[in-house]
Amino acid sequence: MSSVTLTKESHKNPSKFRIKYQDCNAVLGPEHTAQKNIRDELPTVRTSSEVAVIGAGFGGIGAAIKTIQDLKVSEVQIFERYDNFGGTWYANTYPGCASDIPAIWYSFSFALTSNWSRVQPPQYEMEEYIQRVAAQYKLKEKTRFQTSIDKSVYNEDTGFWTVYAHDVKTGQKIEHTTKILLSCAGGLVYPNQLNAPGLENFKGKYMHSAVWDHSVDFKGKNVVVVGNGCSANQIVPALLNDPQYSVNSLTQIARSKHYIMPPVPKILLFVYRLLSFNFYGLALIRWLVILIAELRFPLYKGNGLISKVVRWVNTRASVSYMKKYAPKKYWDLVIPDYKIGCKRLIFDYQYVPALNDPRISLTNVGIKRVVEDGIILENDEFVKADIIVACTGYDVKQSTKIQFSTTKGYNNQEMWTKEGVSAYRTVLVKHLPNLFVIGGPNSATGHASVVMALENGIDYYLKLAKPVVEGKEKSVVVKPEAYDKWHKDIQEELSKSVFGTKFGGCVSWYSDEKENATAFGWSQLYYWYITHFPAYKDLVYEHSDKKRD
Structure with a gap:
């Protein structure tokens, strides 16, 4: 067992830590040409x-x-x-892509890292860790x-x-x-590709979040994001806030709702840095994270008193967070009415606050058809689009x-x-x-x-x-x-x-x-x-x- 120290080269040159678009598309794209x-x-x-x-x-x-x-x-x-x-961490490189589980736990127990930049580090840093471990063991x-x-x-x-x-x-x-x-x-x-009538007629750029084309210029473009899961939660604020993208408008089609939890408390990063002086300190903070997560487990099972209490506490935390930071006009579109945990919990970065951005429009109306320069919603509303991003999950x-x-x-x-x-x-x-x-x-x-x-x-x-x-x-x-x-x-x-x-x-x-x-x-x-x-x-x-x- 040993600790791993990252060089952070991935922060200086993220492109070195992601797959080439054409290679990714050959394996994961709609045609699956690599398999054939x-x-x-x-x-x-x-x-x-x-x-x-x-x-x-x-x-x-x-x-x-x-x-x-x-x-x-x-x-x-x-x-x-x-x-x-790297697998997924080499292929999935969309803007904002990061670990949703604290990296001290989302890493090998025998190769803990002493210098993660964040509790939930970005894709390229996760990929640097994976490559570092692979190199260490030849x-x-x-x-x-x-x-x-x-x-x-x-x-x-x-x-x-x-x-x-x-x-x-x-x-x-x-x-x-x-x-x-x-x-x-x-x-x-x-990836589950977007299944929308007329997509083949779209003159703009279409991509799935799992096969991201970094050559596409998003600046000043009108973007439609389809989906509202973990990937969309990370992509939407990145397209709005990252100067590299700075879109003109963003329409998000969110047919489902998710319980979005408050961001991981900042104190965890403080404690991590305090205990990262050696492998045993890292192991201690790892087990602390595991214990906290396991205390949440009863919300997933049964209807006993403990399950109800844990479910109520976590539901209240999520709903309170969304009501505090999301515009009231979107509450009915983002706050679920099913039991918490039925869909995977999302620990927020910046998505909920990003809903206040004047450039974003959130709707739960589905796509009727795709046209050359945008989409027609089921209520016959036209939405102009230069780029369509499918955050439609995986098969x-x-x-x-x-x-x-x-x-x-x-x-x-x-x-x-x-x-x-x-x-x-x-x-x-x-x-x-x-x-x-x-x-x-x-x-x-x-x-x-x-x-x-x-x-x-x-x-x-x-x-x-x-x-x-x-x-x-x-x-x-x-x-x-x-x-x-x-x-x-x-x-x-x-x-x-x-x-x-x-x-x-x-x-x-x-x-x-x-x-x-x-x-x-x-x-x-x-x-x-x-x-x-x-x-x-x-x-x-x-x-x-x-x-x-």
């Missing part, structure tokens, strides 16, 4: 490793480091579609960048996975054989469509289509040995750090994979009945929660009409417990052609 660029005429590259990792964001980096450090495995191969580390030599995964197949006879991939630039196919496969692909990746289901199968016919896509998307303790999928999904189904929490959730999954993988790595066992897989019970239990638990349910009173990306495959049903501390104390009775280890419970 496969050339059969080129010779196939064949490689192998003991452990293979899909993705080089927080999950993939953490998994690789822990594999090398804790399992003493040197043969690790990371596959990444982009040309650098991961570049173990990473194949600009490589897209097509499918992965497990051979039950040999006990090895074959990963089928291709180079997104050349189209050359790759076949990689590995004993253990880690999927760290992330969830909030593929979470698309992130689960990576295919894992076996030579005997098991397939995660078929199972998930028939039974629902799930993973035992968020990590293991039945019938798929030696596959560990880090940040898998039901690993997200509405109040906690995704990095802590990823580390929980990684620590669970380390415990389960150790006998396989040491050669004592051929493979490990969850028992089907344990997998099915977990799926049933967590869905029952989530039905009592506010996460996009009838109980919560809202529609959310957390869940669909069938189930919630996104959120974790209990507290983050309980997540830590179940991933650090495995129930080995729920697992099957295979050794010398014999299965051992």
Whole structure:
């Protein structure tokens, strides 16, 4: 364990810490050209490793480091579609993009940072941290960048996975054989593009917040922002207040409402700087943040006295903040009437005060159609637009469509289509040995750090994979009945929660009409417990052609 000191080079030159627009658009744009660029005429590259990792964001980096450090495995191969580390923090570079969770918690527990510039630092500083950690552990030599995964197949006879991939630039196919496969692909990746009639006729510039084109000049332009979630909360004040953008007008179409909490108290930054003198001081402030966040957890579950009290306190804090700083004319458009936590909480930077800017117009009237020079709202009002920005979120289901199968016919896509998307303790999928999904189904929490959730999954993988790595066992897989019970239990638990349910009173990306495959049903501390104390009775280890419970 060590502390990381940032050079803050990212503040001087942010462009060095973000993906090129054309590369991002090839992977995440509407056409997905990078995934389609496969050339059969080129010779196939064949490689192998003991452990293979899909993705080089927080999950993939953490998994690789822990594999090398804790399992003493040197043969690790990371596959990444982009040309650098970071995942979402490398690809999402819109104005105002920043961590919504305090960075002391939204970072690796084994690589805490002593000099964050803010409690919730900007994207480029987060990306500098990720690159700094990757460099410290020399991961570049173990990473194949600009490589897209097509499918992965497990051979039950040999006990090895074959990963089928291709180079997104050349189209050359790759076949990689590995004993253990880690999927760290992330969830909030593929953007939901704006689905509005006539968008193809728009003569101005259209972009999704997840694929930002920094070459576009916003100064003096009329901008329409569609959406009102976390991304819009950061983009809107940046377009209004940052001299680099300084738009002429901004019309925000907000069809939904969100509970916007007051900014993180400034005292946290003071305490952080006071305790940042060594690693133990940083660990102390990290656990303090975790404790405060966990105290908020009851608002997400049930209707008991404690839940009601915590829910009331947080609802009052949010509504009071919005009423204090937002113009009264917008109260009905921004203050929700569902239970707090049903949609992800937003900790405000400058969005609510920005609603007082005379250049902004907020409406909940939807788009009837897009025309050459603007949009026509459903009430037939015309809004002039030079630029349309879609803050319409992500297609979470698309992130689960990576295919894992076996030579005997098991397939995660078929199972998930028939039974629902799930993973035992968020990590293991039945019938798929030696596959560990880090940040898998039901690993997200509405109040906690995704990095802590990823580390929980990684620590669970380390415990389960150790006998396989040491050669004592051929493979490990969850028992089907344990997998099915977990799926049933967590869905029952989530039905009592506010996460996009009838109980919560809202529609959310957390869940669909069938189930919630996104959120974790209990507290983050309980997540830590179940991933650090495995129930080995729920697992099957295979050794010398014999299965051992």
